[in-house]
Amino acid sequence: MLKQRLSLGKYFGIGLYVHWTFGLLLAFVAFQSWEGGLAEVAFSIVIVLSVFLCVTLHEYGHSLAARRFGIGTVDITLLPIGGVARLERMPRVPWKELVVAVAGPAVNVVIASVLLVVLLTMLGSEMFAGLMVDTGAAMVGSESVVAESEAVTTPAMAEAAAEMEDASLFGPIGILSYVYTLALINVALVIFNMIPAFPMDGGRVLRSVLAMMMSYAKATYIASRIGLVCAAIMAVMWFAGDQQSPVPVLIAMFIAYAGMSEAKQVEVTEAVRGLVARDVMIQNPPSVSMDTPLATISQTWQSSSVAAMPVVSLAGTVVGILRLSTVSSSIQNGVDPATTAGQMADHDATIVRQHDSLEDVLPTLARNERQLAVVDASGQLVGLLDLDSLRIRAALG
Template identity: 30%
Template sequence: MNSSLKIGSIMGIPIKLHITFLLILPVFALVFATNPQPYGFADIGSTTKSYGLSLLTTILLFACILLHELGHSYIAKSYGVEIKDITLLLFGGVSSMEEIPRDPSQEFKMAFAGPLVSLVIGFGLVGLNIAAVIVMPAYEATSLYLMVSILASINIILALFNLIPAFPMDGGRLLRAWYAKRMSYVKATHYAASFGKMFAFIMGVIGLFYNAWLILIAFFVYIGASEEDKATTVTISLEKYIIADVMTKDVLSVPPEMTVEDLSHFMFENKHLGYPVMKGNSLKGIVTFTDIRNILPHERYASLVSDVMTKDVISVPSSSNAAEAFKTMTVNNIGRILVVDDDTVKGILSRTDLMRLLMLSNE
């Protein structure tokens, strides 16, 4: 099931709404509608008016978050980084990038671009309100003044929060970029992640006594820092190896006319959970245990491999490094990948192979 809905494109980047965004939209509107000034519209005219202003403010707020992400994406694209999409989620927005620039100066500029956009929007709205009040003093008592004030405040808070030097906030990437000018990228990531985890621990302790929301944010920060540290270490470690050197070269394959029942026995005998489907020398697809596990036992005799296999084969060339294979597996949520050169299957590489390689390289 696709959990995101594409609503358009900006700068060639698909913009998506995640299902969690659609759930949080009315919640934000409710918060604005039930709080009085200066935090909401509960005491502004009729109920219909207050809810209408609240919904409009919520939509504009997430539009500002989208602009924040576009700030990151614009700088990233200028450095040749591919942006798969921008998705608006429960806690804001996220830009799905091919990779983060390793150059400290590039990463610094890319990370700072988002908060800078939010600051420009926030202080720009403050300036707009001040100018409007000077020209029309009665404007300060209007609901429009209140809405602009709320949006200005939230954008400034959003920028400052993102500048906290802890992953996964932008400040964590700024801190890593600062460290990376003075040490290796892996060590810089480890130091920045450690700072983020320490910050999360302190925030969590404070949350125990003052606000439970801080505990949730602390958990989010701690997990984000840990994942960034682990992912960077894995990626850079795997970049040292070429796929041709770590893949399994003697690839077992199955024909498309094999029954699923025979395939299940074949998997059990050979202790592998995925195989290329070959007809002669022609690659037809790939079949894995995931493809057959939901087929009922009595249906497996009548079902063929060709009925359940995946025809759109994801592959990598043997000349790529192992980090590229790991990234491809992660992005596509698959456990193994075929190694193909000039339409010829040269081998197969599994996530287990890569994890084993990491363990051996660290010994």
């Protein structure tokens, strides 16, 4: 997913990205409003972009609140179903997680409040203008008030009064409609985000409250299960409804998947709390030199059971990780047998130092990183961290 994003810049020191599928959302919105003409299409797209500006501010609310507790944010990504702020980690202290979770919806409360003030101000001005036009039209109909020489202007005033009476204050297109719609959407965002569906904001609030009364792992487990129930209800409501927009069911799928994934991650993190990489690593793991050709690598791997091998330089320093899946696909695709391990290695793979805390390392890993090279202070290979057997090795210690 991270390689399919467009950078929108860096704000408050945090990179902002938009996923390519966001374009599909704009196309869908344009298609839905096409019958209303180009003006309605443009208005609908402006509404969507404005909503996602509010979503962006929402995510920055989380990020800046986390920064107050010394927790950085990797980046923020906008998806068709909303925004995702990747924090380096969630606060372990329940009340701090509560603050971070509430900070996002609090931004939407502020936005909604400002928009409602603007809306009421505009409504007051509109009503005043309408009153003046109505007064002018009434004067046109009174012979005792309007002189004959002034009657030239009365048809225009009468027409303006008629248009004012027929006009819809909240028509499909217009500044009042824009402010009104955006205010309502921000209110809806606050209500929706506070649904106790982990890992949404409301679910994190629930987890933080539960964690004040029980263990963090148990609180996460309960919150994730409640999130599953909420996701199931959302999916049922979508299937029972008009099913015009796929967004609700996509959000339900995200809640179910992300909630269970984080619950599993917390379970592992809690199991290795207080441990460093050296405590659970595979010592003296197999490795491959960066100049080893593919033909030799395939033969070497037949006698090894690991799913990935560290790739080392001639000096013994780790330069990347080579996965068995990469070797297999290279052979199947007919890659030149002379291709070296250095050419096939993932040079962006995370490299862990032997004294790094596992609590800090695990939350920062990409989803496909299951085996990590462990090095000493000079970058020399000393072990392999296998996430698939991590909990078992932690129990052995």
